[in-house]
Amino acid sequence: MTTSSPAAADGAPWRSSSAIVAGTVSSYHVLKVVGYSRTKDVANGKAIKSRPFLVGGCKWHVEYQPNGDKEKSIDFISLYLALDDNVEEPVKATAKFSLLDQDGKMVPSYSYTTILNNFSENGTWGFHKFIKREVLEKSEHLKDDSFTVRFDVTVMKDIHTQGTPIIVVPPSDMHRHFGDLLLSKEGADVKFRIRKKTFSAHRSVLAARSAVFKKMLLGPMKEGTTTSVIPIDDMEAEVFGDLLTFMYTDELPDMKEQEESEMVQHLLVAADRYNLERLKLICEDKLCKHIDTGSAATILALAEQHNCHGLKEACFEFLSASTALKAVMENDGFEYLTKN
Known part of the structure; x- marks a missing residue:
């Protein structure tokens, strides 16, 4: 029997709030049973332990019972996750037991998740009827007298309350305000005529957005634009309207x-x-x-x-x-x- 495990892997602009934060640490351990047929000599109720592995700062191992943990599960394989450490603080965790196929993928019909268990009190937790031996032996998941099970372990860390003020900064809505300014025409000081349609706008906005408009509206040429409507003859009205919308909102309609x-x-x-x-x-x-x-x-x-x-x-x-x-x-x- 061989094992392997990888390294372990969270309105108004001003408001006061508190939060209850529960952290977790997750990792997984892979157990490969090599020489399955020979392990069937182990008696009912007896277990073979995997080598230890670490998750959430605690040491764990898997208990493999090829003939079940009790008489009523003698035809089944039993699997349990066990805490190796003697700790005073509660160690609460959940675990997912998954049979793997030959491609290393989880077999959905043989993937089970435990409830949240306090391992510092109960020691072990698992499934006494994980899979029937007859079913495993007839399946493609047993190959070369070997099969593999993955254990995903999630350990709950300390739960604490955060009571510091939280400042929520909303996304910029400057484009909306400038869009409203264009639609309302409030303070508009320049007009353009395109075909038969007239558009009102603000010199300072157009000048800030375009060097060409700046020269036209605020430069030496501005004398001819102070009172009369500025004609633009080589552009469609709809195009100029979309151009103005972009200049005020930085977006196209x-x-x-x-x-x-x-x-x-x-x-x-x-x-x-x-x-x-x-x-x-x-x-x-x-x-x-x-x-x-x-x-x-x-x-x-x-x-x-x-x-x-x-x-x-x-x-x-x-x-x-x-x-x-x-x-x-x-x-x-x-x-x-x-x-x-």
Whole structure:
């Protein structure tokens, strides 16, 4: 009989609370019975002990009884976990006994877990009818006259109360406040007209987010933007609205899956125009997921025009497959790509 064991392995922003903390220490021990047929000579009620092992600072061993621990279990194998140490403090633990198959995996029908037991009082705890010998001998789990059982032991450590104040810091909600500011238009001091739609915004916010807007709204050019509405003629209103949302909240609004690719392409152009590098990278990442035979040429041209190196590499990787390249060459977008 051989054994082995590995080394042992927890609203309002201000509140006061207490907690009861129960610690545990867990490890496992593997018992391999070699020469099973010879162990059957051991009499009923007699045990063979494994070598000791440590869990939770205590020494333990396994008791293997090949003919059962009592007369009523004489046809069964009995297994018990025993505490080797004499300790004054309570040692409370649970254990899972699991027969292992030939691949070292637990056999669910022969995996049992004990109740929480005070081993310093009771000494041993286990299962007097772990498995019937006849069942084991006919199973594939007994091979070369050997079988293996794993013991997962969890020892309860000291339970103590923590009464110190606990400070819970909530996640940042700055984006929500700025989003509300955009929606409410409170304190807005600049307006943009895109097609037939007007957007109100705050110069300081836009300037803080974009060097291009800073130059436009706070730099030498600002005289022409103080009273009149600033027109933007080469952008769709929906695109500019999503651009403003990102600048205030650092997030993009939800988009319909079938519309995402086209909208993100427009946003990438806007991000490059207003020097919003993070938005540009977000758009690149999203477009990488939309590269197919119908869009590869268009997205590649867009990536080249706006210096999107990661997106360009993704397009080249897609086109490196001969079947994909052939399909793209038959697409109208490829003709546009070669001309430009």
